[in-house]
Structure formats: structure tokens, C-alpha cells
Amino acid sequence: MATLEIKDLYASVETKEGRKQILKGVNLTVNSGETHAVMGPNGSGKSTLAYTLAGHPKYEVDSGQALLDGQDILTMTPDERAKAGLFLAMQYPVEVPGVSMTNFLRTAKTAVDGKAPAIRTWAKELNESMHKLRMDPKFATRSVNEGFSGGEKKRAEVLQLELLKPKFAILDETDSGLDVDALRIVSEGVNRAKENTGLGIMMVTHYTRILKYIKPDIVHVFADGHFVKTGGPELADELEENGYDEYLPEGADSESALA
């Protein structure tokens, strides 16, 4: 049983117009086995929250803590956070030319576990996971994310989630750009990971579509840099019906360049 506890987190980003505060007092606790859906309008800071937790250098933490089993991950380098058990499935996975998926996955697995995986079981596990995600075995020999379609990139993210077995996963709009079949396959992968490891999930999304496949225990509304409302799965339906207007400050534009 593990806990990820975000306490009064403030973070900002450097923009052309100067420093801009994006996260304004985020508080959230996610336990193992729980699935939290984080919903909110464009530009509310959902992705910033995801990347700040993972340690992207663009975002600067001004104050607050993110405790993973009591350890503040915000003082760690991104690789240390991954080793501590955090995983970020990115909305736009990065291409790494010249580095094959197999080599990358084995290197990551070795780093996260602190020892190289046993060759035979590793190869078997990799093949099985790829098969379940309907990934062509040829992907293993291709460069990381290079020339992958949007759907293939998302499958590759979930493949890593299944193989690296983190304690907590942040899924940043994993549903975006997926057709119905791919959405189902990717969701099944996430659900498998949860069943197998008791993963705690923080799922950032605009739409309720993915929630049909990955059932949230708790739904949050995120607006203007912090959580404004928390409820059960029924809150998602309400949002689908009424939109985010009531959570936006007077006269605010729901579209923002900082999305």
C-alpha cells in the first residue's frame, strides 16, 4: 500500500511575458489501487501538474510537496522519481532516433529495478505485453517512438507502464488521438497494470469517453491551477452535460496558450 500526497503545490513556468504562476495550491492524495480522474478546461494547468510531478525542467516548483510514501519527490531528478515509483504517460511521447525500443526498455527496466532483468523471462514478458497491446513485434527493433502514429505512441507508453511496474501512474490525456479500438486496447492495458500491481492512477482528461473503459473511483475538477470540486463517478457525467463554465472565473477564456 503506497500513497502519493500532493500538499499545497505552487509551480510556475517561464514565458515570454515573464514568469507565470500556473499551479496555485494543489492538494490531492492518491492511494494504491485508486483511480482518480482529473478533469478540467484547457489551460487550467492539468498537464502542468502532470509534468511538474514528473520533474520536467520547464516547470519550477515555488512551494509545496509531493510525498511518495513520505519522500518528497519534488527534490529528486526525473530519473530518481521514476525509480521511486512514479510514471508519466505523456500526451506527446518524444522520439529518440537511433535508440531501439528493446534497448530503451531494457535500459529503463534495469535502471528502475536496480538490476538487469533475467534475459529469458524479460523477452517473454516483453513479447506478451506487446501482443496484448496488439503491437507488431517489429516495433521492438524500431527507434523509440520514431515514425510511430499517434495511436502507436500511446500503446508504447502503456507498454512501458506494464513493464516498468510503477506505484503511481499519471496518464496525461492518454485518450487523445485514439480511435475507438485503440482506446479500448490502451485502456485494457492500463487496467491490467492496475490489477497486476495495485497501481494508483491519476488520469488527466478532457472527456468522459475514456472513463467508460477505465472506471474512476474519484473525479476531480481542476480549474485555474487547483482542484475546485471532488466527487464520485457521477461528477464526470455532470461535467459532460454542463461543461466547465461554472468553474471558470468571470470572463475567463477557457482556451489558453498554456494548455
Place this chain on the structure above:
Amino acid sequence: MASQCKEISIPTADPNDPYAIPAAMPSSADRAPRSFDVADFAIPTRKQDDWRFTPVERMEEFFEVFQPAGKLAVEVSNIDGSSIDSDDVSVETVAMGQAPSGTIAKPNDRVSAVEWNSASSTLVVHVLRDLHQPVLIRIVGESTELDALHMAIVTEDRVHGDVVVEHAGKARLAEGVEISTGKDSHVSVTFIQEWEKGSKHIGNQRIHVGEGASLRHSVVTLGGDVVRIRMDQDFGGEQGDLNMLGIYFVDPGEHIEHRTMVVHNHPECKSRVVYKGALDGKDAHSTWVGNALIEPTAPGTDSYELNRNLVLTPGAIADSEPNLEIENGNIVGAGHASSVGRFDDEELFYLQSRGISEVEARKLVVRGFFGELVEEIGIESIAQHLMNVIDRRLAKGEDKAAQVVVEEN
């Protein structure tokens, strides 16, 4: 085809107005003198086009004829360390100017003329018949006294063979290499520079690819304070195929320079030049100049050259200059590409977010960057050998980074 090109009459250009007849503009072949006499070449300065990227002040000792210290250890063996069968390869030392020494091409600049006049003899490695494993010429230095070394690597017609030349240790070396491959031969020659700190290496290679022959020429430079290697090539007849690969890794303060000169002087020859380098740290400086000259006598030429540079940390400088001189309109292709890119922060974050440390991430990316090129070599023993050399180099970087962390704490 050959008879056809004899009918081409080349108009004479007016030196005062060279652009009047573009095809007759002075080509680099006309401009470049060839001579054994040092006095025929001016002392290099940065004002001369061939030297404008080179820190000439750091290699002045190579501008005047010197007495070589003779302290280099040179060994020739099979790559597995066993001794060579003299029926496969003859290895001998001949006087300077005794064939094949000096017959493949004359020196073409000040430093190569100095090397010619300073070296005491020529090491001749002659591949006589098909080889079962690569020949290794291992050159190890142990001091920074000036030394000169002249080699000739020659192959018979129709042979298949691979030669690897390795440089290691500490040296201040002027090196001349003449390479001539036989008709319809298939040969690879690989030069590895793994010099220790404080080393300098001024190399000049003159390469002649036989008619119908294919030559894969690879250069891997992974260390040395100043390394400057100029390689001039031409073809001995139709249907020659030249493949030049280069890999370099430049540390802070080092100057690593490769200059390739591919001359298409016969019809229907093909050339590919691909050089890739990674630069790490302040004042790491690489230079690649890729010259290709397609002469009027070379219809059907197919040539391409490419240089890519990966700047790993800020403060490094990569010069990259492809030059094409095309004096024949009847060609298949003459392409070039050149780039200098930074190690991407997003790539680094992605790898790190999967638990891979920054040091390991850089290693992974650099290994991949070079690996694509090494794979192309296609000779398992040599590709493996090169990957080992690169891994050794990357491991060295890791130790250094670890050391920095230790020192900082």
C-alpha cells in the same frame, strides 16, 4: 562511354573572367600543387582557405622538416593477434620513394611535404590474396616527441580484404598514408584514433581506388588534442565505388578535423561520404570539410556526402562545410547534407522519466547516433570492434562524469 568522353573538347577559360565559361572555371584540381618539395608550399595560415578552420598556432611544429624521434611501436598482425601468413600479406619497410612509396600520389600541402621529408622509411602492407580476417596495424606512442610515419597500403587485383589501423597512446605524429586498391578488388580500410591527452596527429592520406573496385574507408577519431586528417582520393578507372565513413567524439578543448576530397575523374563511379560527430563541452571543436570534384571526364558520376554533428553540452563548436565542384552535367547525382544539432532536452527528459540517469541517457543517444553508421559497415568483426571502441570511449566519459560528482561533493 569512354570513347564518347574523349570527344569532349574543353574550352580554355580566361583567368580574368572565369565565370564567362562556367565549365572551364578553375577547379581545385588545377589550384592544388603536388610536390615532394616543402618549399613549394607556403606555411599554413588561417588566411588560406584549407586552413581557415584549423588552429594553426597549435601545430606549428609540423610546418618544418624535423628529425623523427622514432619512438612509435608499430606492429602488424591479424586482428585476433595471430601472426600474418606472408602468402596473404607481405609486410616490408622500404626507403622513401621506393615503389610503392611516393608513387600513389605526391604530397599536396605543407604538412604532407614535411611528413614526406621527415619520415625515414615507408611501411608497406601489401594484400596479396583474399583475407580470412582483417589485418591490424597497431601504432602505439609513448611520448610527445615529434615523430613521422609513412605507410603504403596496397592490394592486388580482385582481392577481398580488410585492414585496420589503430593509433593509441601518446604521440605527436605526422603521418602519411598512401592507399591503392587493385582492379575489381573489394577492400575496407579502417583508421582508429584513440589518442591520450596531449597528443597531436596530423595525417594525410592519398587514396587511389582501382577500376571496378570498391573501397570502404572508415575513420574513427575519439581523442587527441589536435587531430587533422586530410584524405584525397581519386579513381583508377570506370565503375569504382568509394564509401567513406567517419565518426568523431570531441572533448573540451580538442580540435578534431577531417577533410575528405573525393575526385571523380572516371565515368560511372560512385562515392558516398558520411561523417558523424558528437561534441562534448566547452571549446570542443570539430571541423568537417567534404570536397567533391566531378571532372569533365566523369559522366555518370553518382556522389553524395553528409555530415551530422550532435552537440551534447553547450560551448562546443562544429564547423561543417560541404563543397561540390561539378564540371560535368551528365551525372546521376551530386548531393550533400550537413547539420549541427543539440542534444534535445525533451529527449533527455523522456529517457530520465523512465528511470534512466542523465549520464546513461547521453550514452544511449550517442551510441545510437554512431550505431546507425557502424551498422552500415557490414563486416561483423570490424563493426563489433568499432562498437567496442565507442563503448570504451563512452565509458570513459561516464567515469569522468562520476568523478566530477565525487569532486563536487
